[in-house]
Amino acid sequence: MSQSVLPPAGPNGLTEDVEIQGHIVDSLLLPKVLDEILTHGGNYVIKDIRIGKRQADPSYARIEVRAPNQAILDEVLDSIHDHGAVPVTVQDCQVVDADMEGAFPEGFYSTTNFRTQVRLGGEWIEVEDQEMDCGILIDPEGGAARCIPMTDVKRGDRIVVGRQGLRVFPSDTSARQNLFEFMASPVSSEKPKGVTVREIAQAMRRTREAGDKLLAVLGPAVVHTGSVEHICALIRHGYLSVLFAGNALATHDIEQSLYGTSLGISLDRGLPAEEGHEHHLRAINTIRRAGGIRAAVDRGLLRSGIMYECIRHNVPFVLAGSIRDDGPLPEVITDTLVAQRRMRELIHGVGFALMIATALHAIATGNLLPAWVKVACVDINPATVTKLTDRGSVQTVGVVTDAEPFLRALVHELTQPKSV
Amino acid sequence: MRQPRILMCPPDHYGIEYEINPWMSRSRGASQERAHSQWNALCQTLRQLGVVIELLPPQPGVPDLVFTANAGLIYQQRFFTSRFRHEVRAREEPYFDAWFGAHGFTVAHLPEGMYFEGAGDALFCGSALFAGYRIRSDVQGHQWLGQQLTIQVLPLELVNPHYYHLDTCFCPLAPGEAIYHPQAFDAYGCKVLEANIPTLIPVNEAEAARFGCNAVVVGKQVVVNTGCPQLMKDLERRGYQPIAVELDEFLKAGGSAKCLTIRLDGEEAALWR
Numbered sequence: 001m002s003q004s005v006l007p008p009a010g011p012n013g014l015t016e017d018v019e020i021q022g023h024i025v026d027s028l029l030l031p032k033v034l035d036e037i038l039t040h041g042g043n044y045v046i047k048d049i050r051i052g053k054r055q056a057d058p059s060y061a062r063i064e065v066r067a068p069n070q071a072i073l074d075e076v077l078d079s080i081h082d083h084g085a086v087p088v089t090v091q092d093c094q095v096v097d098a099d100m101e102g103a104f105p106e107g108f109y110s111t112t113n114f115r116t117q118v119r120l121g122g123e124w125i126e127v128e129d130q131e132m133d134c135g136i137l138i139d140p141e142g143g144a145a146r147c148i149p150m151t152d153v154k155r156g157d158r159i160v161v162g163r164q165g166l167r168v169f170p171s172d173t174s175a176r177q178n179l180f181e182f183m184a185s186p187v188s189s190e191k192p193k194g195v196t197v198r199e200i201a202q203a204m205r206r207t208r209e210a211g212d213k214l215l216a217v218l219g220p221a222v223v224h225t226g227s228v229e230h231i232c233a234l235i236r237h238g239y240l241s242v243l244f245a246g247n248a249l250a251t252h253d254i255e256q257s258l259y260g261t262s263l264g265i266s267l268d269r270g271l272p273a274e275e276g277h278e279h280h281l282r283a284i285n286t287i288r289r290a291g292g293i294r295a296a297v298d299r300g301l302l303r304s305g306i307m308y309e310c311i312r313h314n315v316p317f318v319l320a321g322s323i324r325d326d327g328p329l330p331e332v333i334t335d336t337l338v339a340q341r342r343m344r345e346l347i348h349g350v351g352f353a354l355m356i357a358t359a360l361h362a363i364a365t366g367n368l369l370p371a372w373v374k375v376a377c378v379d380i381n382p383a384t385v386t387k388l389t390d391r392g393s394v395q396t397v398g399v400v401t402d403a404e405p406f407l408r409a410l411v412h413e414l415t416q417p418k419s420v
Numbered sequence: 421m422r423q424p425r426i427l428m429c430p431p432d433h434y435g436i437e438y439e440i441n442p443w444m445s446r447s448r449g450a451s452q453e454r455a456h457s458q459w460n461a462l463c464q465t466l467r468q469l470g471v472v473i474e475l476l477p478p479q480p481g482v483p484d485l486v487f488t489a490n491a492g493l494i495y496q497q498r499f500f501t502s503r504f505r506h507e508v509r510a511r512e513e514p515y516f517d518a519w520f521g522a523h524g525f526t527v528a529h530l531p532e533g534m535y536f537e538g539a540g541d542a543l544f545c546g547s548a549l550f551a552g553y554r555i556r557s558d559v560q561g562h563q564w565l566g567q568q569l570t571i572q573v574l575p576l577e578l579v580n581p582h583y584y585h586l587d588t589c590f591c592p593l594a595p596g597e598a599i600y601h602p603q604a605f606d607a608y609g610c611k612v613l614e615a616n617i618p619t620l621i622p623v624n625e626a627e628a629a630r631f632g633c634n635a636v637v638v639g640k641q642v643v644v645n646t647g648c649p650q651l652m653k654d655l656e657r658r659g660y661q662p663i664a665v666e667l668d669e670f671l672k673a674g675g676s677a678k679c680l681t682i683r684l685d686g687e688e689a690a691l692w693r
Contacts, residue, residue: 022563026616027574028608029559055547055572058563083577084559 013066014073014124015169017047020085021060025051030061033085042067042076062088093118093165095138098157104135104150107161111136111147112168113371113392118145119165129344130370132392136160151337196399197406200376201413203352204239207374212351213241217365218306219358220248221380222403223262227356228253228305230407235309239414242346243310243317244365245358247325247332250293250307254329255283257305284327292330318342320361343368352376357403359384366393378406424471424638425684427519428463431455431486432478436673440506441584443674455669459486462636462643462665462677469638469663474684476519482512486670487679489587491516492538494684495569496692499525502538505556509537523684528568534561539682540585544690545592545617548572552586554579574616576609582629587678589628591635592689593642593660597621599635599651601628621658627651631667631676637688645676 024030037044048062063085067073077087096105113132117124120142127136127145134147138158145160153159160166207214222231234240252262260266264276273279290296297303297311310317319332320339333339347368355362356378366375366388375396377385385398399406434455436446463473479485490509492501499520504510521527530536541557542565543550551562551573559575566573576586580603583589589604590613597619602610613620623632632648642655642662652662667676686693 022559022566023573023575026572026612027576028612029575032577032608056566056570058567082554082558084563084575086560 013068014070015064015066015167016073016077017088017090018063018065018077018080018085019060019088020063020080020083022058022084023052024059024061024084026055029083030059033063033080033083036079036083037063037065037076040076040079041072090119091165092120092122093136093138093160094162095158096161098153098155098159100153101155102151102153104153104159105161108135109160109163109166110134113369115169115370115372117167117169118160119167120145124167129348131344131368133367136166149340152341193399193401193406193409196397197409197413200354200397200399201410203374203376204354204414207351208238210351213349214239215242215244215347215350215353215365216240217244217353217355217358217361218249219245219356219361220252220262221357222249222407223252223256223306224265225357225402225404226262226267227404227407228256230404230411231306232304232309233411233415234407235306235313235315237411237415240315242350243306243315244343244346244361245317245319246361247319247321247328249358250319250329250331251280251284251327253305253307254287254293254296254302255280257302257308258283258286281326284329287329288327294331316346318346320364322360340364340368354378355388356407359387362388363391363393366391366396369393369395371395378403422685424469425474426466426471426636426681427474427476427488427491427684428459428681429476429486429488430478431459431670433480433483434459434486434670434673435483437483438506438508440508441674442582443672445672448672450669450672458665458667458669459680462667462680465643465663465665466636466638466681469641469643471638474523476515479515482509482515484509484673484675485512485515487540487673487675488682489675489679490538490540490585491682492520493536493542493565494525494539494682494686495571496686497525498569499527500536500538500565500568501527501529502540503530503534503536503561505535505537530561530564534558534564536561536565537585539687540587540679543586543590543592544687544692545598546595546689547691548574548616550586550590550592550613550616551575552578552590555581555584574612576612577606578604579606579609580604582674583633584674585679587634588631588674588676589623589633591633591637591678592617592687593621593637593655593658594689595691597658598689599623599633599655601625601633604628619658621651621654623648623651631671634676634678636677636681639688643677645671 043066045064047064050060052059111134116127125145129146131147134149136145137148138145256262259279261273261276261279264272264279266273287296290301293307294311302308321328321332321334353375377388377396378399380402382400389396436444436449490502492499501513501516517527535558537556541552549571553559553575555578562573562575583604589601592598598617599621601623627648630647631645632651635642635644640660642660646664646666655662
């Protein structure tokens with residue numbers, strides 16, 4: 001009678017907590033119930049067990065029953081019910097009407113990025129748009145629930161308060177173990193990069209094959225290190241379906257396209273170009289005069305680079321502004337809340353996120369992603385990866401390296417014919 | 421020594437009026453006359469063994485009231501009235517409540533929604549209460565009783581519908597000793613019995629079908645239906661005196677000697693008596 005090693009319950013797996021009490025050890029009811037769960041295709045975790053000390057003392061066990069789908073869960077619960085294992089009585093979640101715009105009612109439930117369910121009318125309902133640091137909005141009919149950021153709350157919105165009738169599925173219940181499980185620690189500069197890159201490439205292939213979107217979150221160092229062509233290759237090969245970045249990435253990408261420099265440094269020679277420090281501002285001005293990046297591409301002014309490939313291949317992007325931006329480029333969204341909202345829209349369907357050389361945008365994106373979306377974070381600075389993980393994006397695998405060699409290896413992995 | 425006391429109910433209204441177990445067949449029916457003479461013979465036999473027989477007044481419309489073993493569970497002066505799974509038998513509950521209430525017992529009921537069929541499914545052997553579940557009683561009811569009485573309850577799943585009550589396939593003889601029909605239990609149940617009862621006498625299929633396990637134990641005497649020669653030999657070998665009384669009219673309803681009786685002062689095998 002040992003705890004099971006887990007779990008067939010993938011991202012869509014179902015669970016139900018059951019309790020069994022009485023003389024469940026001497027009567028072999030507990031092992032019988034556990035055997036029944038396994039026999040019917042379920043699995044379990046013993047969450048709590050208290051064994052009676054004397055013969056007449058009852059024992060107690062709380063068991064989380066897991067099943068890959070509702071039919072199997074029902075079958076398992078039916079089969080163990082007669083042996084005394086009954087679902088833990090749970091009440092519906094508590095819902096309160098928002099009393100003002102832009103703020104939750106007091107005592108609101110603050111979300112995590114883990115898969116969450118709420119109990120409504122006796123049924124467990126999946127919370128949609130899972131995102132950390134939000135509230136949960138219940139639709140007026142009470143049949144659906146989704147995460148809602150504080151600023152989007154309207155007066156009268158039905159918001160979940162307290163912790164009753166809620167259950168959260170920590171990330172170890174999702175099937176991501178098979179991804180980077182060879183890595184004992186999520187971030188280290190000592191790891192063999194080749195293996196890591198191959199694993200990331202595999203994850204990206206699988207994501208694409210599953211029909212999910214691949215998100216790239218890029219910092220300007222991608223351009224400074226000379227990786228523009230690698231990103232363009234990813235776009236052309238269909239390995240990049242959404243791009244999040246800031247004004248700098250786009251600006252330096254366009255600067256390179258127009259002037260061959262990045263922050264004034266010639267990417268061919270690695271030396272400062274004459275008057276090169278002005279190039280980025282002139283690039284921004286050119287794009288602003290043209291009416292935006294898309295207009296510049298349409299008019300033939302911008303003919304290469306990451307932003308050009310995004311426009312050409314219909315890769316949607318969000319350029320989120322910040323206080324130190326020059327310009328900015330017309331497409332840059334300077335209202336942070338608007339940018340977040342646009343990012344949320346584009347995050348739907350993302351199955352893998354590649355974050356390279358950016359702390360700010362990586363953390364911003366990490367805040368929005370549910371925990372089951374795998375993240376690879378590439379940065380020369382280990383602290384960037386650590387920061388991302390510390391802020392709750394525990395699904396992150398970090399690669400401490402310069403962007404260019406990583407991307408070169410990744411593109412090579414993805415574009416070479418697959419070995420059988 | 422105290423005289424053993426047993427409650428019985430004359431079979432004035434006994435008959436096969438419904439079918440709630442595989443033994444019952446309305447088309448076959450039961451003979452009133454034979455039922456009476458067999459019941460009287462059982463009654464007489466028990467009296468000869470020194471048992472005081474108390475009588476529950478028979479009532480029309482409740483043909484199975486004759487099976488007093490299913491009245492409830494007796495523990496000292498406490499009586500837990502059965503909560504029958506089948507509505508046709510649930511009608512018997514008020515009569516048991518009334519009788520036990522009027523005869524010095526503190527009557528209690530299990531919570532709503534828990535099925536429990538009394539001494540039919542709950543038998544003491546030593547200090548533990550062995551409890552059959554799944555077909556008639558449910559396991560939650562047994563566990564609830566265990567908490568109320570602070571006793572060890574060992575639920576045993578009954579897996580053969582012919583042996584729908586524990587007392588049709590298991591009969592404690594004394595603390596640590598019992599007869600049983602192994603095929604009525606699953607592997608877990610057999611293991612629990614083996615682990616907790618040092619001497620288990622198996623009853624073969626043919627004699628189990630004669631309700632050999634549905635026996636009444638009074639001291640070293642064991643009253644059992646006819647047609648169980650092997651069981652009688654086995655009992656004799658263990659120092660018991662088996663007495664055969666034909667109870668075939670009651671077998672038609674899925675009952676025999678034990679079902680027709682309930683020991684008011686505690687079964688022989690119960691340590692608490």
